[in-house]
Amino acid sequence: MEGGTERHGKLWTWLDQRVGLKDLEKLARKKEIPVHRHTLWYYLGGMTLLLFIMQVTTGILLLLYYRPSAEEAFESIQFLMAEVQFGWLFRSLHAWAANLMIFTLFVHLFSVLLLKAYRPPREVTWFSGVALMGLAMGFGFTGYLLPWNELAYFATKVGTEITSAVPVMGPFLGRLLKGGDDVTGATLTRFYGIHVAILPAAATALIGLHLYLVQKHGMSVPPAVEGRREETRRMPFVPNFLLREIVGWLVALAVLAALAAYYPAELGRKADPFLPAPAGIKPEWYFMFMFQTLKYLPSHILGIEGEIVGILGFGLGGFFLLLIPLLDRRTARGQPSRLFTWIGIAIILYMMLFTVLGYMASATT
Amino acid sequence: MAEHLLEPESSRRGFVNWFLGLSGVAFFLSAVYPLSRYLVPPQVAESTAGTVTLSIKPGDVKANSGQIFKFGNRPAILVRTPAGELRAFSAICTHLNCTVQYRTDLSRIWCACHNGHYDLNGKNVEGPPPRPLDAYVVNARGNQIVVRKST
Numbered sequence: 001m002e003g004g005t006e007r008h009g010k011l012w013t014w015l016d017q018r019v020g021l022k023d024l025e026k027l028a029r030k031k032e033i034p035v036h037r038h039t040l041w042y043y044l045g046g047m048t049l050l051l052f053i054m055q056v057t058t059g060i061l062l063l064l065y066y067r068p069s070a071e072e073a074f075e076s077i078q079f080l081m082a083e084v085q086f087g088w089l090f091r092s093l094h095a096w097a098a099n100l101m102i103f104t105l106f107v108h109l110f111s112v113l114l115l116k117a118y119r120p121p122r123e124v125t126w127f128s129g130v131a132l133m134g135l136a137m138g139f140g141f142t143g144y145l146l147p148w149n150e151l152a153y154f155a156t157k158v159g160t161e162i163t164s165a166v167p168v169m170g171p172f173l174g175r176l177l178k179g180g181d182d183v184t185g186a187t188l189t190r191f192y193g194i195h196v197a198i199l200p201a202a203a204t205a206l207i208g209l210h211l212y213l214v215q216k217h218g219m220s221v222p223p224a225v226e227g228r229r230e231e232t233r234r235m236p237f238v239p240n241f242l243l244r245e246i247v248g249w250l251v252a253l254a255v256l257a258a259l260a261a262y263y264p265a266e267l268g269r270k271a272d273p274f275l276p277a278p279a280g281i282k283p284e285w286y287f288m289f290m291f292q293t294l295k296y297l298p299s300h301i302l303g304i305e306g307e308i309v310g311i312l313g314f315g316l317g318g319f320f321l322l323l324i325p326l327l328d329r330r331t332a333r334g335q336p337s338r339l340f341t342w343i344g345i346a347i348i349l350y351m352m353l354f355t356v357l358g359y360m361a362s363a364t365t
Numbered sequence: 366m367a368e369h370l371l372e373p374e375s376s377r378r379g380f381v382n383w384f385l386g387l388s389g390v391a392f393f394l395s396a397v398y399p400l401s402r403y404l405v406p407p408q409v410a411e412s413t414a415g416t417v418t419l420s421i422k423p424g425d426v427k428a429n430s431g432q433i434f435k436f437g438n439r440p441a442i443l444v445r446t447p448a449g450e451l452r453a454f455s456a457i458c459t460h461l462n463c464t465v466q467y468r469t470d471l472s473r474i475w476c477a478c479h480n481g482h483y484d485l486n487g488k489n490v491e492g493p494p495p496r497p498l499d500a501y502v503v504n505a506r507g508n509q510i511v512v513r514k515s516t
Contacts, residue, residue: 154463158478161462172405179406182438186406274433274440276456276466277477294461295479297493305495307460 031215031237036225038115044108045214046245047252049207051101054256055139056200058094066146068192070185073148074270081267092260098140100256102286105136113324113344116331117220123325125213128206130322135203140284142195148188153271155283156191157183158291162311182273223336282358289354290314292361321347416513419443423505426451431467431474436512440464441501443510446485447472451505453512454487454498465498474498 008016016022033042065084067076080087109129112118118126145156160183164174179186221232235241283291290310297306320327330337414437421432421443431444433456440456444467454474456464463478473490474483482491487498504511 154478157463158461165461175406176404180409273464274435275464276433276440276442277458277463279466279477281463281477291479294493299489299493299495306493307495 028238029236032218032234033237033241034219034221034225035233035235036221038111038222038225041108041111041115042219042241043245043248044104044111047248048101048104048108049211050249050252051097051104051256052203052207054097055094055101058090058097059196059200061090062094063196068146068189070148070188070271073146073188074267077147077267081264088264089260092264093256095265096256096259096263098143099285100252100259102136102140105133106286109133110344110348112220113347114341115220115222116328116337116340117222118325119220119223119328119331119334120325122213122217122220125210125217126325127322128210128213130318132203132206132210134318135199135206137286139195139199139203140286142191142199144284145188145191146195147267148271149268150271150275150278151268151281153183153273154277154281156187158283159287160187162307165305165308165311166315167308167312184273223331223334285355288358289351292354292358295361317347416511419510419512421510422508423451423510424508426510429469429472433464433466434512436501441512442467442474442498443503443512444474444485451503451510452485452487453501453503454483455501456498458494459489459496459498460492460494 012021033039062080065076065080065087067073077091080091112126112129141156141159145152160174160178163177164170166173175181177187177190178184179190225232282288293314294307294310297310299306301309324340325332328337328340331340417434417436419434421434426432426443426445428445428449429447431442433440433442435441436455442454442456442465444452444454446452458465458476458478458481460476460479460481463476465474465476465481465483467473468475471482472485474485474487475481476483476492476494480492481489481494483494483498484490487500489495489497500515501512502515504513
């Protein structure tokens with residue numbers, strides 16, 4: 001960018017001499033996006049990032065009214081929803097953006113999986129992405145308890161009991177998570193700390209790493225496109241791709257605003273440890289496939305308690321997902337790998353089928 | 366020995382590195398130990414109550430019904446069978462800790478979370494629960510219901 005200083009104003013030059021704007025400009029101009037029939041999937045990561053920023057912003061706003069204790073949490077949200085001007089809006093935005101973020105994250109992850117973008121040298125990008133998925137689910141799980149309502153209370157009882165059921169380390173981890181032997185106000189305070197401080201710090205660091213790696217390696221071109229003879233077309237990131245991405249962001253914001261306005265977040269009844277779990281109790285949709293699987297498992301499988309088999313199964317499944325770049329040797333060598341394509345499709349079908357079953361199954365049989 | 370004399374520099378360097386590494390580990394452990402102890406919640410004394418007297422009169426408990434009551438700091442369920450017998454169990458589902466309820470239509474104890482069924486002896490008869498509910502002993506003394514842990 002020779003002669004860049006002449007093209008910009010005095011302020012730009014002043015700042016450039018002190019901050020080094022020219023380097024940033026160079027970096028922005030260097031980035032290019034490959035154009036092919038799968039380019040659409042490149043927008044999902046940025047979309048997830050926008051929704052994360054949305055969560056941080058609305059989350060900070062909710063902090064101004066929320067009180068993290070068993071005695072006051074439910075009432076403080078009642079106050080927020082009923083008395084605070086636009087309190088309902090910011091809470092609904094937070095609840096809906098959380099769901100949309102997990103949805104776009106899933107779509108992003110599975111598109112990366114099926115397009116084999118995890119192949120060398122992008123393994124660490126994949127690891128950090130799977131870890132971010134874990135954090136996003138952790139955000140969902142801990143945030144769900146904070147209103148301290150009936151659904152949240154039992155969902156947390158089940159979720160923490162699942163942790164406690166893990167062999168060997170389980171009981172210790174369960175206690176650590178609950179802040180005691182039962183789900184109480186101590187659990188609420190602990191989940192609050194995890195939700196608003198520990199997870200955001202970890203997520204910010206991991207997103208930083210993830211973005212750095214995406215920047216370092218550039219966008220992955222799917223093997224099927226890469227194998228063609230003609231050279232892949234490219235578009236500049238600034239402004240061509242960025243402007244398109246912004247259109248996507250505006251659509252996402254419009255969808256989010258409509259959802260928050262027409263389907264505001266509900267509060268339900270305050271948690272009472274001495275009431276039975278209500279019929280029709282369900283977790284958030286992204287835990288539904290696991291929840292439904294646990295329902296179908298018999299009490300004992302080969303002499304082991306059914307839920308332990310299920311929990312170990314999900315643990316191994318997650319570990320397998322994380323290690324896919326190391327296990328898929330054919331893709332790493334640049335050969336077609338149908339097996340892993342089918343594994344990816346099987347995972348998606350399994351999750352979709354059990355989620356649908358979870359919503360269709362009668363609550364009382 | 367000869368080597369040692371020949372390379373005093375490298376052996377001195379090795380010692381300093383070793384010493385520095387050890388100090389690093391010691392520093393790390395001295396920070397991690399209090400942190401890990403801090404994160405583990407202290408043990409709170411459990412309610413040791415072995416007996417509880419309910420504020421419900423035996424006559425008010427209808428046949429084929431059940432209700433939750435407090436046993437110490439845990440929920441328990443009082444059931445009157447269709448035959449008229451009073452029974453009590455822990456209300457904590459043995460599957461994943463949800464609180465169970467009485468299903469009048471099935472005359473069974475039922476957990477809404479993962480569709481677990483128990484019969485009126487507290488035995489797990491359908492769905493995922495792996496063990497029966499803990500049973501308590503119920504005594505109706507005049508106008509009082511007293512529940513105690515079976516020993």
